Amino acid sequence: MPSKESIPAGLPPLDPRRLAAVREQLGLTIGQVAWAVAAFRGRPLHPALLTAWEQGTEQPDSDEIAALAAALWCAPTDLVGEPRNLLQCRTFAGLTSQEAAAATGLTHHRYLEAEARNRWRGTPEQTAAMVAALRPPPAVYVDACGTTGRLRIAARDAVTGWWPNHLGALRRLVPVDVHVLEQALSRLHGTYQQLQSRAEGDGAAAEAADREAAAFLDRIDAHLWQALRDSAA
Structure with a gap:
């Protein structure tokens, strides 16, 4: 697998789901795309490698991403994940x-x-x-x-308490539409309350739910980002 340094400096790594979706929308087979990439690069590409890219077990380098984009008549940004910096x-x-x-x-x-x-x-x-x-x-x-720490505190307070009381603090930290933020917080609050409800009993199931609730809070920022994506979709 190519090293991280082989990924284009200005792009995130390939998103396997996007690659597969673009190929399928064009009605092309793995073999056809592999042939087109090989023609663009001037050297063979085994279809098994393209399959590995779509499955996420291998990552193409910068030249291969450019060749994929050319073969699929799209921009390289159509094939990679969300920007990270x-x-x-x-x-x-x-x-x-x-x-x-x-x-x-x-x-x-x-x-x-x-x-x-x-x-x-x-x-x-x-x-x-x-x-x-x-x-x-x-x-x-x-x-x-540099406000990730403040975001985590505000998000934890929102999902463990009454989330509308913390909406203002989160709006000052996250530049998203207020309705999208409201939907995301409401969803996360509901998820956490369900975990807490399951953790109120006795026995192994309650202990497992308590651990799951604690893990949910530990990754509250990641959960918030995904909830915002889902709400904006």
């Missing part, structure tokens, strides 16, 4: 670093520094411009702003 967000947005700096109101040097460190330190106006230009997923935005 500011650089990948800029790549998805199709902007150069100079264009991103201009759009966000930063000097080119300051923008490059923010992207290299994946840390955002802008004014409210610059931050709003960054969100509009780069469209970062909530997880990327919170991580870049």
